[in-house]
Amino acid sequence: MDKLQIAQINKYNVFRCLVREGPINRAAIAKLTDLSIPTVMSIVDDLFEKEVVRSIGKGESSGGKPPEMLEIVPERFCYIGVDIGRTTIRVVANNIISQQIACLQEPTGDPFPEKIFAERLCKLVLQIVKQLQAKKECVLGVGVAMPGLIENETGNVIFSPDFGWDNIPLRAWLQGRLPYPIIVENANRALALNESYIPGEEDHTHTTFSVNLGYGIGAGLVIGEDLYTGSSGTSGEIGHITVAKEGPVCKCGNIGCLEAVASGAAIAIEAQRIIREGIPSKIAEFCGGDPDKIDAKLVFRAADTGDETALEIINIAAEYIGIGLSMAINVLDPDRVVLCGGLMKNGPLFFNMIKTSLKKHQMRQVGRRLTISTETKGEYSTANGACRVLANTLWWRRALPI
Amino acid sequence: MDKLQIAQINKYNVFRCLVREGPINRAAIAKLTDLSIPTVMSIVDDLFEKEVVRSIGKGESSGGKPPEMLEIVPERFCYIGVDIGRTTIRVVANNIISQQIACLQEPTGDPFPEKIFAERLCKLVLQIVKQLQAKKECVLGVGVAMPGLIENETGNVIFSPDFGWDNIPLRAWLQGRLPYPIIVENANRALALNESYIPGEEDHTHTTFSVNLGYGIGAGLVIGEDLYTGSSGTSGEIGHITVAKEGPVCKCGNIGCLEAVASGAAIAIEAQRIIREGIPSKIAEFCGGDPDKIDAKLVFRAADTGDETALEIINIAAEYIGIGLSMAINVLDPDRVVLCGGLMKNGPLFFNMIKTSLKKHQMRQVGRRLTISTETKGEYSTANGACRVLANTLWWRRALPI
Numbered sequence: 001m002d003k004l005q006i007a008q009i010n011k012y013n014v015f016r017c018l019v020r021e022g023p024i025n026r027a028a029i030a031k032l033t034d035l036s037i038p039t040v041m042s043i044v045d046d047l048f049e050k051e052v053v054r055s056i057g058k059g060e061s062s063g064g065k066p067p068e069m070l071e072i073v074p075e076r077f078c079y080i081g082v083d084i085g086r087t088t089i090r091v092v093a094n095n096i097i098s099q100q101i102a103c104l105q106e107p108t109g110d111p112f113p114e115k116i117f118a119e120r121l122c123k124l125v126l127q128i129v130k131q132l133q134a135k136k137e138c139v140l141g142v143g144v145a146m147p148g149l150i151e152n153e154t155g156n157v158i159f160s161p162d163f164g165w166d167n168i169p170l171r172a173w174l175q176g177r178l179p180y181p182i183i184v185e186n187a188n189r190a191l192a193l194n195e196s197y198i199p200g201e202e203d204h205t206h207t208t209f210s211v212n213l214g215y216g217i218g219a220g221l222v223i224g225e226d227l228y229t230g231s232s233g234t235s236g237e238i239g240h241i242t243v244a245k246e247g248p249v250c251k252c253g254n255i256g257c258l259e260a261v262a263s264g265a266a267i268a269i270e271a272q273r274i275i276r277e278g279i280p281s282k283i284a285e286f287c288g289g290d291p292d293k294i295d296a297k298l299v300f301r302a303a304d305t306g307d308e309t310a311l312e313i314i315n316i317a318a319e320y321i322g323i324g325l326s327m328a329i330n331v332l333d334p335d336r337v338v339l340c341g342g343l344m345k346n347g348p349l350f351f352n353m354i355k356t357s358l359k360k361h362q363m364r365q366v367g368r369r370l371t372i373s374t375e376t377k378g379e380y381s382t383a384n385g386a387c388r389v390l391a392n393t394l395w396w397r398r399a400l401p402i
Numbered sequence: 403m404d405k406l407q408i409a410q411i412n413k414y415n416v417f418r419c420l421v422r423e424g425p426i427n428r429a430a431i432a433k434l435t436d437l438s439i440p441t442v443m444s445i446v447d448d449l450f451e452k453e454v455v456r457s458i459g460k461g462e463s464s465g466g467k468p469p470e471m472l473e474i475v476p477e478r479f480c481y482i483g484v485d486i487g488r489t490t491i492r493v494v495a496n497n498i499i500s501q502q503i504a505c506l507q508e509p510t511g512d513p514f515p516e517k518i519f520a521e522r523l524c525k526l527v528l529q530i531v532k533q534l535q536a537k538k539e540c541v542l543g544v545g546v547a548m549p550g551l552i553e554n555e556t557g558n559v560i561f562s563p564d565f566g567w568d569n570i571p572l573r574a575w576l577q578g579r580l581p582y583p584i585i586v587e588n589a590n591r592a593l594a595l596n597e598s599y600i601p602g603e604e605d606h607t608h609t610t611f612s613v614n615l616g617y618g619i620g621a622g623l624v625i626g627e628d629l630y631t632g633s634s635g636t637s638g639e640i641g642h643i644t645v646a647k648e649g650p651v652c653k654c655g656n657i658g659c660l661e662a663v664a665s666g667a668a669i670a671i672e673a674q675r676i677i678r679e680g681i682p683s684k685i686a687e688f689c690g691g692d693p694d695k696i697d698a699k700l701v702f703r704a705a706d707t708g709d710e711t712a713l714e715i716i717n718i719a720a721e722y723i724g725i726g727l728s729m730a731i732n733v734l735d736p737d738r739v740v741l742c743g744g745l746m747k748n749g750p751l752f753f754n755m756i757k758t759s760l761k762k763h764q765m766r767q768v769g770r771r772l773t774i775s776t777e778t779k780g781e782y783s784t785a786n787g788a789c790r791v792l793a794n795t796l797w798w799r800r801a802l803p804i
Contacts, residue, residue, distance in 0.1 A: 005436065006408060034407065149767055149768070158767055159766075159767050206633065207632065207633060219733065221733075221734075223625075223630075228625075228734075229735075230609065230734055230735025230736065230769075231608065231609060231735050231736060231737040231769070231771040231772065232735055232768075232769060232770040232771045232772075233735070234735045234765075234767065234768040234769065234770065235733060235734055235735035236733060236735075237732040237733065237735075237765050237768050238732065238733050240732050240765035240768070241725075241728065241729040241732050241733070242645075242725045242728060242729070242763045243644075243647075244647075245645075245646075245725070252765055252766060253766060254762070254763060254765065254766075255762075257765075323643075323644045323647070326643065326644060327643040327644070327729055328733060330639040330640065330642050330643050331621065331623075331637060331638060331639065331640050331643070331730060331733075331734075332623075332630075332632055332637055332733075333631075333632025333633055333634055333635070333636045333637035333638075333639075334632065334633060335633040360656070360657075361644045361656060363636075363639050363642035363654055363656065363659075364561075364654060364655060364656075365551050365560055365561050365636065366551065366634075366636040366639050366642070367632075367633070367634060367636060368634040368636070369633040369634045370633070370634075
């Protein structure tokens with residue numbers, strides 16, 4: 001490494017230390033970053049000059065004179081995150097220490113023509129920037145989370161079944177209308193990155209496998225602090241593994257995919273089929289006899305009353321989800337599995353059914369350090385994840401204005 | 403980073419550059435490692451003193467005086483690799499530039515009592531060291547590849563179904579009798595690491611998923627140059643994903659595992675069952691009417707003659723393998739899938755059946771950069787992989803005597 005590279009790495013490490021550990025004094029930074037105190041002093045001076053760091057007064061003395069405590073100026077920079085969901089678009093602004101400082105949402109509506117839709121996204125981004133009264137140079141960039149297959153290098157949406165989009169140059173379109181760096185990432189992966197984050201555990205080498213169980217099913221793998229993307233940007237498609245060889249046709253065109261037998265859509269379709277056959281059930285009562293009104297939520301509501309038909313439908317879905325998860329656990333041996341998405345918002349019953357299936361299908365003694373939990377980070381988790389994807393990318397590219 | 407850390411990183415980088423690119427001159431090393439020529443000169447001097455590097459005379463001039471060409475002294479250090487297979491134990495010695503310089507093998511025989519078996523392994527290691535006439539300080543360590551669940555930190559064999567071993571402190575036993583660092587790794591992962599290696603592609607960030615299709619089924623994931631191990635050292639257990647919910651019981655205790663329907667053992671069992679039912683087939687002819695003599699190899703031989711029963715048996719196995727692989731491809735999106743192991747040594751027919759199944763089950767547009775190939779690195783590939791596991795570990799621990 002040459003001097004310039006080392007100086008840059010050292011500066012980034014001091015910056016990260018301030019972000020994570022601040023308020024903190026210079027000696028403590030030196031200790032945590034393995035740098036000499038003069039080096040830390042000179043980097044901190046530079047960060048002062050750029051108004052990235054500020055003093056918050058004296059800390060406690062450990063014998064000598066009390067040290068000056070430093071922290072990142074949180075409002076100095078912000079990240080914008082956009083979550084393009086099939087029903088709702090959510091936009092957040094996070095400050096440099098990952099606190100959400102603004103948010104907005106609106107119904108997604110018609111995603112065609114795609115270019116007009118992209119223009120709407122740009123307007124929402126500009127709206128949140130305006131709301132923040134942030135200067136252009138304070139906005140570090142925009143992370144966009146989009147369902148579907150994304151080509152990471154170009155930010156093209158190769159294929160989004162949820163949106164019916166094919167080969168849409170989303171990043172290029174946004175980049176043409178916004179004066180900030182733009183990153184496009186798969187929504188399940190952005191969510192995974194946010195859900196993998198545990199404060200105080202930043203430097204871990206842990207692996208988190210996060211599964212989004214909703215209308216569709218997708219996943220993301222996070223190794224340490226980084227998303228695993230795969231070779232062509234299409235990793236995490238656990239919804240399309242074959243779990244029922246002779247099962248129903250999936251909207252991807254294959255047969256017996258996990259998504260075709262265990263997603264919110266699959267649960268609704270199965271319930272509609274059964275009710276059309278005239279089988280008596282609370283489901284029929286709740287939908288007022290109109291099978292078209294049945295969605296997964298309604299089936300869960302019926303199951304909560306103890307309705308056997310509903311219980312059987314969700315139990316079959318849970319068993320298949322357990323098969324899919326056990327596959328990921330056998331192959332990846334992650335530290336954590338986080339179950340996210342709409343299906344998990346129906347109380348502990350479904351979660352327990354999944355755990356029962358997992359116990360049946362997971363190889364014994366595999367995944368001995370595994371903990372399984374459900375998502376806890378709320379409706380803006382994917383948008384916050386988009387901010388994290390952006391932050392990581394700028395970090396690795398050494399493209400922060402520090 | 404402090405000066406000492408930087409100096410060590412620089413030294414390791416020069417060393418790696420010499421290993422990979424040698425013979426090479428100092429200016430070229432400086433260019434490739436981003437170091438100044440004086441820094442490279444001083445590191446090279448140090449390596450000369452330790453007899454790690456040598457001059458092989460003058461290279462071609464690019465204008466000025468012809469530069470001195472340097473290379474690693476290949477015989478200066480060696481790695482020992484041990485492959486504990488269920489039928490054969492193989493031991494290799496590789497020099498520092500990963501060339502195999504010695505090998506030996508013997509039948510595995512009875513693996514009990516485990517401690518006596520471990521003593522046999524030590525004798526084989528000492529035998530190959532003697533064969534090499536290597537001094538103790540030239541042997542950098544011993545990498546051991548063992549089928550089963552391995553705890554990486556301790557080198558304990560948690561569970562090995564192939565060997566019937568439970569909680570065996572293999573590394574501790576070997577370490578007590580051998581004066582070298584010992585690393586124990588799962589055999590499928592060691593094989594994966596060796597099979598992922600493509601000369602000239604060392605610095606890639608590619609991902610390789612290597613599957614060992616033999617008597618059992620296991621896999622390893624290599625990201626860049628490193629094995630993905632997972633949180634508890636049990637990753638890669640693709641043999642125990644559920645692919646046939648209502649299928650046969652697997653020796654792991656679960657139902658319908660890939661290994662229970664598609665391994666060499668499963669193919670043999672299925673053929674034995676059919677022949678016992680009296681169905682006419684070349685298989686019955688080849689086994690001389692004794693179903694106990696049927697192994698997977700025999701079924702493949704019958705399939706090669708066009709025997710329909712045999713063809714159907716292996717086609718069912720291939721379909722399940724395709725389902726398992728498509729799962730891994732959907733989730734991991736690797737650059738390469740390498741199919742290894744005994745089942746792949748039966749000609750292109752089986753490989754083509756697997757590819758047909760994959761086409762049916764893999765999600766469209768996923769894995770767009772994927773290439774699928776079969777193993778090419780021969781019977782010592784796992785033992786060579788054990789050397790690579792060791793080399794990587796010593797590298798990351800900065801524990802090479804340079």
